[in-house]
Amino acid sequence: MASKCCENVSLLVCLIIIMFGMGSWIAINGIWVELPLLVDQLPEGWNLPSYMAVVTQIANIGPLTYILTNVSCPSRNLQRPVVYAMVIIGSAASFLLAFYWTRTSVVGGVEHSTALLVLMFFLSFVDCTSSVVFLPFMNVFKPEYMTSYYVGEGFSGLIPSLVALGQGVGAVECVNQSFTNTTTNVTEFSTGAVYLEPHFPVKYFFLFVFSMMVTCGIAFVLLNNLPLCKREYADRESKITHSYDLCEEINMVRTQKIVSETHGDEEPEQSVEHHATVIKLSKCSYLYLLIVIAWTNALTNGVLPSIQTYACLPYGSESYHLAVTLSQIANPGACFLAFFIPGTSGTVLGAVTLTGSAVSAYILALAVYSPTPPLVGSATGPVLAVASFVLVFFLFTFAKVNIATVLRHAGGRGLLWCGAVTQLGSALGVAAIFVVVNVYQAFVQKYPCT
Incomplete structure (x- = not known):
């Protein structure tokens, strides 16, 4: 199966x-990994992430507007013009961010990072909309290329993390500090964290993000105009339609003895290399896949990143940064595994989702018990915390890639709704954990050097 897939794709394409997929979320991921440097210089301090989360959710007006326009005017092909517009907006915003991210202004009598938040809105607008524009664009290509897109989307989180790691983001030094107690007039001593100077400034990091957005735009131009890329478009004149019910045991990749949509007889085996197979999903199957997509994105894009500091910092700053970086590496790793070993059957998807959910529950328990979670102070605790984040991102990415492949075979607006539900699940996850963290204050933060 792996050899056939490799023979049916162009490595250059x-x-x-x-490179195209890397532009999907690299701008927002870039801002989040720079947080330790941003909060040290901006007036909001560590309240800045809450403002950023709100701005990101407001930007969901982008995908909502696109979906409504697409549904109300299905005959208008807005996909390519919208992608070009998004690349231009994302490139301009990231370029301006490099020079103006420190600009502040007074709003309602309080100083705020207006330049950063306004430019972040435009970047969030681009990245959120990419879920309902970039992903459906992959309908143009053979289904085998879905994995490549998800690898690029994984790199959009991995590459900024690696660059930030080389920059030295979050490196702290514990120093003894003295202060005078105004009540007792006695000098007291404590240990505090001092963030070390980065190897290169924030400005250069945002210019790197700008270069990646430009690379995404160049890749999109090539995908639309390069003859080599056009030869890899899906064959829309030769399609085989099958019924496909995930409520029963299914396996889309190894399509054997699948009942035809129009006839009850078995179709003769067709070569995947020469035909575009279209699978007709039942309502039960469609709903199941969309629920899984919503659930996995609610956890990976909303809940787990929001509680990562609570779950990992008690084990040390090194454990936190390893969890952030290695979980990003797990994302493209899962995509490569899905390319060579597809897992689209109902049993596999269910097992992967349940296992990932169980690991997520363990991570949630670590956050609840912060600042003294189980095995804190031992060698086993940080290993389990880091491994849990790596495993859950690996499993959920594997599930998302395979579900997107199924929906790609379903044709129509399968990938559009996949992107829409991705954003819906992410938004619900962020909203739910925001209430738990900020309203009910269910978690206690462990700060470095305390």
Whole structure:
């Protein structure tokens, strides 16, 4: 199966699609990994992430507007013009961010990072909309290229993390500090965290993000105009339609003895290399897949990143940064596994989702018990915390890639609704954990050097 998939794709086209997919979330991921440097210089301090989360959710007006326009005017092909507009907006915003991110202004009598938040809105607008524009664009290509897009999307989180790691973001030094107690007039001593100077400034990091957005735009131009890429478009004149019910045991990749939509007889085996197979999903199957997509994105894009500091910092700053970086590496790793070993059957998807949910529950328990979670102070605790984040992102990415492949075979607006539900699940996850963290204050933060 792996050899057949490899023979049916162009490695150069895969690379171009990966570069295109990298532009999907790299701008927002870039801002979040720079947080330790941003909060040290901006007036909001560590309240800045809550403002950023709100701005990101407001930006969901982008995908909502696109979906409503697409549904109300299905005959208008807005996909390519919208992608070009998004790349231009994302490139301009990231470029301006490099020079103006420190600009502040007084709003309602309080100083705020207006330049950063306004530019972040435009970047969030682009990245959120990418879920309902970039992903459906992959309908143009053979289904085998879906994995390449998800690899690129994974790199959009991995590459900024690696660059920030080389920059030295979050490196702290514990120093003894003295202060005078105004009540007792006695000098007291404590240990505090001092963030070390980065190897290069924030400005250069945002210019790097700008270059990645430009690379995404160049890749999109190539995908639309390069003859090599056009040869990899899906064959829309030769399609085989099958019924497909995930409520029964299914396996889309190894399509054997699948009943035809129009006839009850078995179709003769067709070569995947020469035909575009279209699978007709039942309502039960469609709903199941969309629920899984919503659930996995609610956890990976909303809940787990929001509680990562609570779950990992009690084990040390090194454990936190390893969890952030290695979980991003797990994302493209899961995509590569899905390319060579597809897992689209109902049993596999269910098992992967349940296992990932169980690991997520363990991570949630670590956050609840912060600042003294189980095995704190031992060698086993940080290993389990880091491994849990890596495993859950690996499993959920594997599930998302395979579900997107199924929906790609379903044709129609399958990938559009996949992107829409991705954003819906992410938004619900962020909203739910925001209430738990900020309203009910269910978690206690462990700060470095305390």
